[in-house]
Amino acid sequence: MDTTLDENSVPQIYYLDEGKKESPFLPLTSLEFLKQHGTKLKRLREGNLNELSSDTPMDTSHHPALSTPSLMKAAKAQLFKFNSQKIDVLSYVSSHIGTLSGLRSEVPGDLELALLLQAAAEKVANQQYVQARKLLILCGCFASKSGSPVQRVVYCFAEALEKKIEQEWGIAPTEELVGKLRKPLDEMLAQVYMQPAMMTSQQETPFTLFTEFTATESILNAVVSAKRVHLIDFQINNGAHWTLIMQALAVRDECPFEHLKISAVGTSKKIMEETGKWLSSFAETLNLPFSYKMVVSDLKDLRENYFELEFDEELAIYSDMRLWTQLVWPNHLKALMGVIRKLKPRIVVVKEFEANTNAPNFPERFDAALLLFSAMFDCINSCMDHHVLYRKMTEEVIFPRMVQNIIVAEGMERFQRHEKIGFWRKLFAEFGMVETDLTRSSLCEASLFLRSSERLSSCTVDMDGKCLIMGWKGAPFQSLSAWKLQNEYKI
Template structure:
């Protein structure tokens, strides 16, 4: 059977069949063994706090809070406490103050407050999933504070998730219509934020976060190794943005004296013609300064409408494709994959680089989606706080202008309106297998260089990188953020 003719109408369900080796960002709710384990860890951590408090004159807020209790750990401890309360059929509203108070647990006031907020928001998510909206509203009222929007990482993530849960409840009660959310997938309402400032904020975020640097190393080296003997190279980019990611590879081609390059072609695929053309002019100018034979083409098209003819392939050129954070956009209508994969196969690429967020926001189960996205954004808010400490204004703009829109779409929408859908590497493996695409090794040189770059920066100490088979999973404090993998057709 031709793999391109495979029926994929049930694609959104693949994620429930494909299993990854990476640890889940949130504990399963039904595991009694995990409940006992987390309860023991919670007690042991409390004992550590009390012992530290009695044996060290150093303020706990600096010696324990900052070094030992990251935002994601706070969420995990709160989840363990919630599991205990659920097993005891205890009332969260009346129990929350006793769980983490200074007298009962020995936590510093700021840590206790964050633990209480983390417990409240996770309990509220459970109540919304069970359609216990009145109780959920009471829980949310206890974590309703406008100051949280600019506070600590846990406060900020709770602020946005509480806001999204309230919108979902209002929709269920008919107070607001889901139609009002249509089109607001990740951008905020115009009156909330001047979008002119969002673009430089996003650029600053990309420059400061460790993942962008690491993926750029890996993409560049993996392509270079696969086109080492080619003289005419065609790079196809499905998300070219400002094009800065290609400057490294262009410089490498410019000094490849043992096999001089005859022509480097870059084709950008996207919907914003003006932006792509501006990027093309800039890249062309850069190529001229380094004496690199270069041509650029912009293809204005949605992925589902791509055709082979758009790319003007030549017989003697070698094709490499970079698919960065675009395939998720087809998950809302998975039958479009068949069309896209047929086009990609006809392009005969020597390598395909895939980069996607490593979070399952595609599951139809609301509570699974809520828990997964809560842990994902908790780590993300912690990461931006650590890595953008000198770019506070830009960090706030990214959180309000980009992250809030994603959270809103994950939590408040269902069906076709939930356009932001992401999957983990297990899903992409199962999908690509249907089309005869196999995973191949990433560049060992790139992986080594990327690891060195992480070790050389002090504020990247919480960044984690784990190999899942041949795929690299990047995360923060062990919470997966994104994956990068390389693929070839059989």
């Protein structure tokens, strides 16, 4: 996929201009966090890591909440039961609206809607397109892009299934559907345009802050004694996560610090320039020796000689949701891993979606995507209710395009592919890299943030070996892992 931007293009969503009106916000730094929560952090460091997660997510009424992923699983179980009893879902739901029992009174409508969607997907998988469209029409009666999380998920996935049916039939999309599918903006350019709104909303998104705390402090721990540090970021975005390391290096007493270099990799020179200006200004306020380099390149074309490496630097690499973009080209992914190996980093920290939307068969791919995006919509519903602008862009533009690509596209056109941690373990092992522990203190520190709000306590944290698995109300969502070269690991 060509991700090169037209630097003169303007995002074409009417509400994006409002994003500039929100005030810039600098995320809470590690040092500020320690000042505010030092006593609690000490207690957590001495405790059990299992205490980081909450087994029973609670809603605002203090009653056990049935999450959107849980509803989708319940609907899947109901569909299996109906199939075994040869019950027609369309006929049943049409005559039993609102009467499914066994759940709280406000849930049945959403449960039936989830049942209709998955029955439609099953019909699509079996090429029973006429029956599938009847189910999707009924979905359309109840789904809404502004309703409950379940209604929003169904609205998004029903659109994708409609598109898949039209593609299979060879029918030209209707004008209305063309309008919905037409690329309304370049998300990467919008990230710059809406940076103030995004930085504010991310402060309230548990996954972003948790992984930023853990990733950056694990990197800091790996280069703790270095006088010169080189950080390579495969997708720097607004760069706010590096402020944690910059502040820590600026006040380091044990070993005088000489220089920090950040190399940003990306295809948009405009985005990286804006981020570089901001980071350079921030470093200046700290009196931190700093340089910023841009490597304008797609990951699949990256080469080790693109970086200005120096012999006395300690190198660390951070990949935030980037490796999955190369799954469509397995040979390019392996070439990228070869580049990482040749750079000989002290540590590589990787964040990825914890889902297998790369499955070759449609039913498995649909189920994985449905659970992943159910968790994402549910999380946004709880954490971004005060950030309407960024939420609208996420739910009405970015998510639908991701889902449609997973559901509709095939072959090389299907570039939205994700894998679970087991896949990444095999890949890194192939290139002589082994998993290493994430910094425990950073896990404890980040968990304090999750415990600071009842809303954020719905975020669950588990360990899969040395890998951190974050979930939303128990549904796996993201993985965070750290890697070292095997020969270094044995020393």
